[in-house]
Amino acid sequence: MSISESLETALNDQIGIEFESSYNYLSMAAYFEVNSWDGFANWMHMQSDEEREHAMKFYHYLLDRGRDVVLPAIQAPTVEFDSVLSVFEASLKQEQHATSTINRLYKLALESDDYATVSFLKWFIDEQVEEEKTVSGMIDKLKRAGDNPETLLLLDQVAAARKPDSGN
Numbered sequence: 241m242s243i244s245e246s247l248e249t250a251l252n253d254q255i256g257i258e259f260e261s262s263y264n265y266l267s268m269a270a271y272f273e274v275n276s277w278d279g280f281a282n283w284m285h286m287q288s289d290e291e292r293e294h295a296m297k298f299y300h301y302l303l304d305r306g307r308d309v310v311l312p313a314i315q316a317p318t319v320e321f322d323s324v325l326s327v328f329e330a331s332l333k334q335e336q337h338a339t340s341t342i343n344r345l346y347k348l349a350l351e352s353d354d355y356a357t358v359s360f361l362k363w364f365i366d367e368q369v370e371e372e373k374t375v376s377g378m379i380d381k382l383k384r385a386g387d388n389p390e391t392l393l394l395l396d397q398v399a400a401a402r403k404p405d406s407g408n
């Protein structure tokens with residue numbers, strides 16, 4: 241059974257959303273580098289790479305199912321941020337948006353009786369839980385730190401120690 245046309249379009253749209261996320265994270269990394277938050281920059285580079293890997297999963301999946309990859313246009317990212325916290329809050333918003341589009345895809349796959357796509361999307365459903373949890377944890381810590389420079393520096397070091405996830 242081949243992928244329906246509406247699902248094919250939605251999967252291509254998701255490639256754009258993942259690349260847009262990757263691009264946004266890269267812009268956040270640049271903001272942190274300019275402001276010498278090397279650890280937070282490392283965190284955002286890692287996020288950016290992960291989102292590109294997500295996009296490529298959709299890319300390969302479409303090709304594996306014999307459908308066309310039609311890359312959509314993506315928007316330019318935000319370049320100005322007010323604080324470390326505001327960057328992570330923007331990151332959470334982005335992840336919540338990604339969760340909603342993945343959920344919509346899942347619903348569409350179910351309604352199309354496309355169980356291969358349902359199965360493929362399960363990894364993303366789980367990944368989004370992880371993504372939202374990780375960034376929410378950092379937001380909690382940043383809120384507790386407030387403007388305390390020593391605590392912020394400590395959190396920057398925590399972010400510096402973050403290693404690329406396996407299993408992506």
Ligand SMILES: [Fe+2]
Nearest residue numbers: 258291294338
């Ligand atoms: Fe993603």
Ligand SMILES: [Fe+2]
Nearest residue numbers: 291335338371
């Ligand atoms: Fe993500």
